Amino acid sequence: MRISFQEELDRTEAALQEEGEYVLRALRGSLNALAQRDSELADEVISFDDDIDRRYLEIEKGIEALLARQTPVASDLRLVLALLHANLHLERMGDYCVTIAKLIKLVADVEPEQGLVEAFTDMGARAEGMIRVALDSFATRDVGGASSLVDLDELIDRANRRVVEQVLPLASDPGRLEWGLRMITVSRCLERIGDHAVDIGEQTAYLVTGEFREFTDASHRA
């Protein structure tokens, strides 16, 4: 029953997973550009965001059509709403990758602080892992996997808090201080990517349970 509707839903969900793969490529590109001080790669990350945005808009239009023409209800409605939110979260992650790439270009001629670069490699790998968990648990409707994102996010948050301490010693060298200040923003971008992965996890939980809730909030950490 409703074969074409089911196909449209499947297509939209596949497009979301594809958008997720695009975001992973953008993130990997921005991390490599950072580690290798590669402005050319940073430019590629920036222009690649158009591809992510195109995917985002296609999904958005597809969902608009689904709502207008198919009037989804029950689990179909929850899937459509979850796709709508997850789509926006992925698009935002892509934007953070662009910000990282732009910051890298601004300080491309400054010698980086190796300790921090390693910290970012570690944070970036965690962020990639979180995106994968978010996409996989969405695809498999795995609420347990989705809620594990809270613990993973805590590790990125901790790393982010340590970055300022690592930047402070650079204050005596104005050239490297600018690099350090830019890197605080890079750190913040990676931390926000983790937050969006948690948000996708919350959409998975809504999709499965029908309950709107945040895994954590500002005053009550998990």
Place this chain on the structure above:
Amino acid sequence: MQTPDTIVPVAPIEVAQRSEARPPTRRDVVFDVRGLTVRYGTTVAVKDVSLEIHRNVVTALIGPSGCGKSTFIRCLNRMNDLIPGARVEGEVLYNGQNLYGPGVDPVAVRRWIGMVFQKPNPFPKSIYDNVAWAPRVLGLKDVDARVERALQQAALWDEVKDRLKRSALALSGGQQQRLCIARALAVEPEAILLDEPASALDPIATSSIEDLIHELKREYTIVIVTHNMQQAARVADMTAFFSLDVKEDGSRSGILVEYDETQKIFTQPSDPRTEGYVTGRFG
């Protein structure tokens, strides 16, 4: 013909009291149906249905053809009495009194619980006479005022006030259906039962009936059977999903699968059979 006085037990609520705006509460039960089973000969049309219908609330009954939703709604004002071979078990408590109890006059029941059918069925009389008929038969006073009030409540007055003496059959389908609703309202019932009231109407007439249902629920308790799920989603506060229970021997009977707030039914139904039906994946 019975006078209203003889059925006071089933009509404990004065119209004046009812007209005061009161927020609907889940506890304010008008119909309390308990273990209702209806048979037509050997066929079980409805099996062991229990549910409560609340005051000033629109309750929709949805489900596939043959699931017993029309049979069920007809039990709420004893319309099934008119069908040969129909047998009813269980209780339909209306304001606490069993409509199928001894000594209850079905005609009096229908005085308090009006019904409107799928196909508009005005009498071949004038617009005025259609609405005035029941108040006259019941010997009610101020028939003119009742007719005007009923036509206004049915959102038809402005369209017909200058041609009340013309034939009702000259009205459009949507107007005829609103006339039938006005006819039901003219005796100031407490509850209105609507059996597919808009399925023979075009989208504009349907929309005016739905607007009317929203208005009427302030004063009346409304139960509506509809094939159109989106209509249930639009107009109903509560929705009951009926389905067919098919036994191994092939016998079929209508059962109540799920009854909940409409929003719950259309966002997060509890039963997979409801999910299958409302998402259009019912086999």
